[in-house]
Amino acid sequence: MTVLKPITKIFFFILLCGALHPTFAQTDTNTRASNITVFESPNDSADLATDFWTEISEEDERWLFGEYESFDIETTHYPMVDFSNKKDTTFITLLSGDERYVHPCDCPVTSRFGVRRYRFHYGIDTKLRTGDPVYSVFDGVVRIARRSTTYGFFVVVRHSNGLETYYAHLSRLLVVPEQEVKAGELIGLGGNTGRSRGSHLHFEIRYLGAPLNPEDLIDFETGKLWNPILELNTHHFRHLSEVAKLKQAAFHTVRSGETLSSIARRYGTSVNAICRLNGIKSTSVIRPGQRLRVR
Numbered sequence: 565m566t567v568l569k570p571i572t573k574i575f576f577f578i579l580l581c582g583a584l585h586p587t588f589a590q591t592d593t594n595t596r597a598s599n600i601t602v603f604e605s606p607n608d609s610a611d612l613a614t615d616f617w618t619e620i621s622e623e624d625e626r627w628l629f630g631e632y633e634s635f636d637i638e639t640t641h642y643p644m645v646d647f648s649n650k651k652d653t654t655f656i657t658l659l660s661g662d663e664r665y666v667h668p669c670d671c672p673v674t675s676r677f678g679v680r681r682y683r684f685h686y687g688i689d690t691k692l693r694t695g696d697p698v699y700s701v702f703d704g705v706v707r708i709a710r711r712s713t714t715y716g717f718f719v720v721v722r723h724s725n726g727l728e729t730y731y732a733h734l735s736r737l738l739v740v741p742e743q744e745v746k747a748g749e750l751i752g753l754g755g756n757t758g759r760s761r762g763s764h765l766h767f768e769i770r771y772l773g774a775p776l777n778p779e780d781l782i783d784f785e786t787g788k789l790w791n792p793i794l795e796l797n798t799h800h801f802r803h804l805s806e807v808a809k810l811k812q813a814a815f816h817t818v819r820s821g822e823t824l825s826s827i828a829r830r831y832g833t834s835v836n837a838i839c840r841l842n843g844i845k846s847t848s849v850i851r852p853g854q855r856l857r858v859r
């Protein structure tokens with residue numbers, strides 16, 4: 565039994581104060597794991613998921629509370645609750661007292677949060693050289709510092725307000741789980757580990773497991789917070805409609821001899837529509853084995 569750190573207690577208190585707003589309905593708890601689908605991204609291949617919990621029973625909610633309270637140092641992602649129908653606003657204090665925000669690295673954005681071809685990219689990618697310092701953006705406690713096949717060496721820092729920040733594809737870990745860190749504290753070095761093409765930092769912000777667009781909180785041009793208080797509402801989960809569309813998506817693996825026209829005919833769609841979905845031109849060469857989104 566892990567002794568609760570003060571920060572964990574604060575976190576639990578926030579949860580009890582109603583920060584969690586799930587939709588109540590009966591859900592088979594055994595389907596929990598299968599409700600989360602983890603994919604790899606075609607570009608940086610960090611863990612990406614397209615499925616959210618849309619129905620959470622009271623039992624599930626208790627389980628969620630327990631999960632957060634347990635401070636699990638192994639589980640990469642908590643279940644992503646669907647907050648798209650969130651009716652109220654949760655005021656999240658990002659900085660209190662003498663706390664400060666420190667940008668994770670001195671690094672320009674190279675890929676944004678959002679739909680990335682046929683998958684959803686739940687983080688921000690920034691250019692970073694192997695060995696460059698990566699800092700914790702807020703005060704917090706390290707929940708995870710280990711290696712995964714997709715994230716490579718990565719660190720998850722839990723903050724006292726329900727947020728967690730993720731730092732992936734590192735070359736070196738400089739912290740351990742349950743270590744308290746301050747904003748600006750060195751937590752690792754930039755790298756190209758996991759499923760990554762080229763050295764970069766994949767940075768995520770999650771609220772009770774649900775990804776937020778880091779650019780809703782942070783101005784990446786100046787490396788500063790937009791506001792020390794985040795007024796979290798349904799607007800911050802507007803991407804979930806895109807995620808829902810992706811769930812309806814259909815894909816086709818190109819076979820030898822096929823053309824965009826023949827594939828379009830087969831699925832009752834147009835070459836233009838396929839090109840739009842895949843970010844290619846009607847003159848683009850398609851190769852056997854290539855995966856195309858057709859719907």
Ligand SMILES: [Zn+2]
Nearest residue numbers: 608687689766
């Ligand atoms: Zn990324």
